[in-house]
Amino acid sequence: MRATAIEATEFPDLSRAYRVMAVPKIVINDRVEFEGALPEPQFLAAVLQAAGGNGP
Amino acid sequence: MALLNARDEAEVRKQFGQMRDPIKLVVFSETLSGAVDLCRQNEQLVREVAALTDKATVEVLNLAIDRARAESYGVDRVPAIVVEGARDYGIRFYGVPSGYEFGNLIDSMIVASTGEPALSEETKASLQALTSDVDIKVFSTPT
Numbered sequence: 001m002r003a004t005a006i007e008a009t010e011f012p013d014l015s016r017a018y019r020v021m022a023v024p025k026i027v028i029n030d031r032v033e034f035e036g037a038l039p040e041p042q043f044l045a046a047v048l049q050a051a052g053g054n055g056p
Numbered sequence: 057m058a059l060l061n062a063r064d065e066a067e068v069r070k071q072f073g074q075m076r077d078p079i080k081l082v083v084f085s086e087t088l089s090g091a092v093d094l095c096r097q098n099e100q101l102v103r104e105v106a107a108l109t110d111k112a113t114v115e116v117l118n119l120a121i122d123r124a125r126a127e128s129y130g131v132d133r134v135p136a137i138v139v140e141g142a143r144d145y146g147i148r149f150y151g152v153p154s155g156y157e158f159g160n161l162i163d164s165m166i167v168a169s170t171g172e173p174a175l176s177e178e179t180k181a182s183l184q185a186l187t188s189d190v191d192i193k194v195f196s197t198p199t
Binding site for chain 1: 094133145146147152153160183188189190193194195
């Protein structure tokens with residue numbers, strides 16, 4: 001597990017690469033992305049989806 | 057000139073009452089790039105924050121010189137902060153954590169120190185059952 005907080009203004013190349021328009025923007029495994037905070041159950045669902053779904 | 061004012065310091069000291077075990081703040085800086093001023097500011101902020109608890113030590117490394125350490129942490133940009141508790145929980149900050157991110161830095165230090173995330177039992181169980189890697193990037197701005 002890696003959780004990185006990125007100051008978008010200091011890393012314009014990263015912000016461009018991830019198309020950051022509004023903040024906060026969350027990107028998980030370069031697959032799932034959303035803007036704004038999510039309640040815990042929905043955040044977890046996004047993490048599980050990005051990790052490849054439930055189960056093997 | 058200090059980065060934290062007296063009120064910030066008092067508030068942070070109060071929150072650090074929740075600290076338990078020692079943590080380490082590993083800072084990555086550079087001296088020969090355009091980011092040198094931000095790195096200096098980042099180092100100063102980290103040292104000021106660490107001074108508000110006896111449970112945090114600070115180690116400042118150079119991205120170019122301490123390549124192996126940077127690679128082991130997966131750090132490839134500066135300024136960067138690794139918040140490490142009893143083990144590396146994967147907590148990283150890229151960029152000076154001012155504004156909103158400052159609160160996240162303090163929270164990260166506390167959670168790394170207690171090892172107890174404020175998550176529901178269901179969430180914790182689901183995360184513990186994960187077999188693949190998860191990389192979460194959160195972009196924010198200082199305002």
